[in-house]
Amino acid sequence: MSTIRGKAAIVGIGEVPTGMYPDRSFIDAAISVSADAIKDAGINKNDIDTVIPIGVVANSLDNANMVCSWVVEELGLGSVAKSNFQLMSGGSSSANALKVATALVTTGLSKAVLVVHSDRMGTGLDLNAAITMFAKASISQEYEAPFGFSQLALAGMLQQRYMYDTGTTERQIASVVESLRKWAMLNPNAMMKKERSADEVVDSPMLSSPVRKRMMNILADGAAAFIVTTKERADDMTDTPAYILGMGSRCTNFTVTAQPTNIIKAWGPAAKEAYEMASVGPKDIGVAELYDAFPTFILISMEILDLCKRGEAGKFVEDGHTSPGGKLPVSTNGAMMAQGHTGAGGGVAILVEAARQIMGKAGERQVKDVKYVVETASGGVGMDFHVGILGREV
Amino acid sequence: MTQTNEYTKPLPLITGLSKIFWDGCKENKLLYQECKDCGEVIFFPKMFCTNCMSQNLGWKESKGKGKIHTFTVTYDMAPPEFMPHVPYALAIIALDEGFRFMSNIVECDFDKISCDMPVEVVFERATDEITLPKFRPTNGN
Ligand SMILES: [Zn+2]
Numbered sequence: 001m002s003t004i005r006g007k008a009a010i011v012g013i014g015e016v017p018t019g020m021y022p023d024r025s026f027i028d029a030a031i032s033v034s035a036d037a038i039k040d041a042g043i044n045k046n047d048i049d050t051v052i053p054i055g056v057v058a059n060s061l062d063n064a065n066m067v068c069s070w071v072v073e074e075l076g077l078g079s080v081a082k083s084n085f086q087l088m089s090g091g092s093s094s095a096n097a098l099k100v101a102t103a104l105v106t107t108g109l110s111k112a113v114l115v116v117h118s119d120r121m122g123t124g125l126d127l128n129a130a131i132t133m134f135a136k137a138s139i140s141q142e143y144e145a146p147f148g149f150s151q152l153a154l155a156g157m158l159q160q161r162y163m164y165d166t167g168t169t170e171r172q173i174a175s176v177v178e179s180l181r182k183w184a185m186l187n188p189n190a191m192m193k194k195e196r197s198a199d200e201v202v203d204s205p206m207l208s209s210p211v212r213k214r215m216m217n218i219l220a221d222g223a224a225a226f227i228v229t230t231k232e233r234a235d236d237m238t239d240t241p242a243y244i245l246g247m248g249s250r251c252t253n254f255t256v257t258a259q260p261t262n263i264i265k266a267w268g269p270a271a272k273e274a275y276e277m278a279s280v281g282p283k284d285i286g287v288a289e290l291y292d293a294f295p296t297f298i299l300i301s302m303e304i305l306d307l308c309k310r311g312e313a314g315k316f317v318e319d320g321h322t323s324p325g326g327k328l329p330v331s332t333n334g335a336m337m338a339q340g341h342t343g344a345g346g347g348v349a350i351l352v353e354a355a356r357q358i359m360g361k362a363g364e365r366q367v368k369d370v371k372y373v374v375e376t377a378s379g380g381v382g383m384d385f386h387v388g389i390l391g392r393e394v
Numbered sequence: 395m396t397q398t399n400e401y402t403k404p405l406p407l408i409t410g411l412s413k414i415f416w417d418g419c420k421e422n423k424l425l426y427q428e429c430k431d432c433g434e435v436i437f438f439p440k441m442f443c444t445n446c447m448s449q450n451l452g453w454k455e456s457k458g459k460g461k462i463h464t465f466t467v468t469y470d471m472a473p474p475e476f477m478p479h480v481p482y483a484l485a486i487i488a489l490d491e492g493f494r495f496m497s498n499i500v501e502c503d504f505d506k507i508s509c510d511m512p513v514e515v516v517f518e519r520a521t522d523e524i525t526l527p528k529f530r531p532t533n534g535n
Contacts, residue, residue: 135473135474140438140496141406141407142406142407142408142409142411142412142415142438142439143406143412143415143438143495143496144496145404145406145407146403146404146405146406146520146524146526147484147496147497147498147526148403148468148472148473148475148476148479148482148484148498149473149484149496150468150471150472150473152468152471152472153466153468153472153484156465156466156467156468156484157464157465157466157484157485157486158464160464160465160466160509161463161464161509164464164508164509164510205469205470206469206470207468207469207470207471208466208467208468208469208470208471208472209466209467209468209469210466211466255438255496256486256496257438257486257494257495257496258438258494261463261488
């Protein structure tokens with residue numbers, strides 16, 4: 001069977017700070033991160049022949065305009081672009097975009113693909129969009145809506161069962177927040193740059209048991225972009241390509257009621273396939289850039305990826321192993337809990353951070369001698385699970 | 395306009411398929427589907443069997459007993475229509491017949507709810523048209 005292992009790479013990345021930026025326009029953010037990614041790659045912008053904008057949540061007109069090739073016009077790609085199409089699978093859009101971009105360049109259908117996300121969830125959130133996104137999307141209107149489900153309740157139900165199955169303590173889950181905040185303090189693009197101890201998290205009010213207030217993410221404005229091209233072009237273009245070595249995914253459900261009872265088992269094959277394709281094992285991983293939305297999901301992901309034994313992820317985090325200086329740095333941008341929740345952008349930020357660590361461009365939070373990074377993403381109410389492995393060498 | 399007991403929470407979307415389920419609830423019956431060709435238990439109700447794609451699906455009545463797979467008690471930041479009703483317990487119930495259902499846990503001390511706790515259905519009238527299946531801890535047998 002043919003494989004994409006090492007045949008494509010992320011060659012450039014761009015990102016603006018995540019947070020509350022009422023004066024930063026949607027399109028200015030989208031174009032500046034695209035320009036930064038082009039500059040970072042050292043690519044001629046006219047080599048970009050496919051633009052993939054990620055779905056915009058906060059404003060439906062911005063979303064429609066991105067569908068209609070706004071970025072192609074703004075970047076002056078009108079004489080070279082072959083395609084502009086939106087990709088949207090919520091939180092997993094990053095992974096699906098990486099998959100599509102890799103397929104396009106490795107088959108020769110495209111020379112270079114620009115994936116760009118911008119959203120204004122912090123200061124530009126339209127009320128109807130907010131209600132649709134957080135109170136209605138991914139919920140069965142026939143059978144679930146009458147009972148008071150929400151994204152917060154989702155976090156509560158997931159954490160409840162995880163604690164029951166594994167004996168993980170509340171403080172261990174709170175430690176995830178502490179660890180992410182420590183990373184965010186080193187990330188100029190993060191929103192929540194203040195230290196937050198696990199004890200402070202545990203002392204915060206209960207919102208939807210067992211989820212407490214300080215286990216929640218905060219909606220924010222943000223934008224990020226990355227460029228994918230073939231290995232051959234990457235090698236000509238840059239000294240620091242992040243080679244795409246493996247990917248695996250599973251898409252299991254629409255509603256949480258229909259989510260597999262054992263998600264670790266159901267999504268496990270996604271990790272197995274990614275590791276096998278990359279010829280890399282959990283012990284080779286230098287940094288794990290794990291998608292969160294809420295802290296328990298990071299612990300579950302660590303177990304799916306076999307970075308910890310079943311039920312031991314919480315203790316591993318509480319012991320400081322995922323924090324700066326720890327033996328397995330996790331989510332070094334602070335993830336959505338600390339960098340901020342930008343709609344479908346949380347996964348894009350995590351993927352960009354994975355590439356950044358491989359490229360050696362992570363500044364104060366750069367992890368030394370990183371050869372392999374694993375990154376994850378998930379959309380909907382936990383509808384899917386995606387694993388990607390990036391490497392410094394093929 | 396002085397009606398005080400008007401139901402203000404969201405009601406289920408009624409479609410050709412969901413009407414059969416909700417009509418069942420009105421008669422205090424919790425219905426689910428079973429494929430007559432392959433025996434697959436199907437819920438939420440579907441047009442096609444999720445195992446064999448057959449359209450030969452029949453409705454069966456659940457005994458309404460099962461266990462709580464997971465739950466959460468919401469104290470704050472609930473959807474707007476539910477804010478006047480906090481705290482409330484929301485759960486995914488694994489029914490003995492092999493399907494899952496999302497509902498509220500009622501008639502109990504919320505601090506005593508746990509995963510895998512046995513529960514049984516209890517029907518609560520919401521409007522003339524809609525009766526909601528909710529669940530309470532099973533006492534004894
Ligand atoms: Zn069947």
